[in-house]
Amino acid sequence: MRTIKENFLKLISTKYIGEHDLLTLKSIVAAIVEVATITYLITATIYLFRIIKGPTIFDRILAVDALNYNLTVFMALLALYLEIPMIALGMIVVSLWLYALDIYVSKYIEFKEIGG
Amino acid sequence: MVDLIVILGLIMIIVGAFFEVVGALGILRLKGFFSRIHAVTASAIGGAALPLLGVALVSASAPWMIPQGYYLAGICLTATILILLLAPAGAHALARSAYLHKGVRKEFVYDDLIEHLKKRRR
Numbered sequence: 001m002r003t004i005k006e007n008f009l010k011l012i013s014t015k016y017i018g019e020h021d022l023l024t025l026k027s028i029v030a031a032i033v034e035v036a037t038i039t040y041l042i043t044a045t046i047y048l049f050r051i052i053k054g055p056t057i058f059d060r061i062l063a064v065d066a067l068n069y070n071l072t073v074f075m076a077l078l079a080l081y082l083e084i085p086m087i088a089l090g091m092i093v094v095s096l097w098l099y100a101l102d103i104y105v106s107k108y109i110e111f112k113e114i115g116g
Numbered sequence: 117m118v119d120l121i122v123i124l125g126l127i128m129i130i131v132g133a134f135f136e137v138v139g140a141l142g143i144l145r146l147k148g149f150f151s152r153i154h155a156v157t158a159s160a161i162g163g164a165a166l167p168l169l170g171v172a173l174v175s176a177s178a179p180w181m182i183p184q185g186y187y188l189a190g191i192c193l194t195a196t197i198l199i200l201l202l203a204p205a206g207a208h209a210l211a212r213s214a215y216l217h218k219g220v221r222k223e224f225v226y227d228d229l230i231e232h233l234k235k236r237r238r
Contacts, residue, residue, distance in 0.1 A: 025119055026180055032126050036167070039133045043140035050143050050152075058149050058214040065206070066143060066156045069164035069199065070136065076171040076192055077129075083181050085188035091168075091195040095202060102206030106213030 004034045033081045040074045061105050068098045118177050125173030132167030135159050149220045153211055160203045168196045 007027055047070065050063040072091045079088040108114050139159020143152050169192070175181060176189035214220045221227065 025122060025178070029122065029126065029174060029178065032129060036129050036133045040136060043136050046140040046144050056149065056214075056219060058210060058217075058220060059152060061210060062149070062153055062156050063143060065203075065210075066139060066159065069160050069203070072195055072199070073132065073136075073164050073167050073171075076168055076188075076195075079188055080171050080175055083184065085175075085184045085191065088188055088191045088195075091191060092198060095195055095198045099202040099206045102210050106209040110213045110216055 004031050007031055030081065033077050037074065037077045037081065040070055040077065044070050044074075057105070057109075061101065064101065065098060068094050118179060121177040122174050125170040125177075128170030128173065129167045132163050132170065135162030135166065136164075139163055149214055150211070153207060153214075157203065157207045160199065160207070164203075165196050165199050168192045168199070172196070 007030075044067060047063045047067040051060050051067070054060040054063060072094055075088050075091050075094075079085050104114060136159055139155050139162075142155025142159070146152050146155055172189040172192035175185040175192070178185055181188075215229075221230075
């Protein structure tokens with residue numbers, strides 16, 4: 001896969017217009033996946049800020065939720081970009097663990113116990 | 117046909133990135149827990165389930181990842197179904213626990229549900 005910088009350099013140099021490997025499907029997929037991955041990285045820092053700052057415990061749990069949904073999509077995009085699907089195996093575990101975190105925190109705060 | 121399905125998946129990934137930015141701005145700027153949980157649940161469905169479906173479409177139909185693309189598509193579909201089932205349930209439990217905690221609902225102007233609960237407990 002070609003990186004976005006090479007795509008941009010090829011796009012602004014007009015001598016490559018005649019070649020037909022500029023806008024292949026694979027390069028378009030690579031460019032869009034790169035931009036989406038950088039977007040998800042930037043939003044993860046905002047969620048980290050809310051985890052550190054959050055006034056109550058619920059805001060922190062909420063930010064951990066959002067950060068983990070972010071992490072699942074980030075793993076999927078990385079697996080699509082690097083063509084290694086073993087990276088994406090952790091998504092299922094992360095989404096299940098997130099539900100367990102929500103239920104345990106809310107049950108502990110509401111009933112002051114965790115057990116059955 | 118293959119190009120059309122791949123481009124549809126790419127559009128879903130772009131829309132998901134937009135929803136994720138909207139959710140991040142909401143959790144950064146909105147005031148109060150219940151406004152923030154609105155932003156997070158909107159970005160959980162639009163920003164996590166939608167691009168996972170997009171990744172599944174792209175990886176299942178792209179011609180350069182034929183053997184391992186079906187594997188990635190299966191994982192993405194499973195995670196999408198799990199998120200669609202579990203994210204609203206977890207957010208609902210968290211909101212109920214935050215409402216009953218009395219620390220979060222200080223800034224309410226008018227609270228009708230607590231009157232109803234008091235009436236029901238008698």
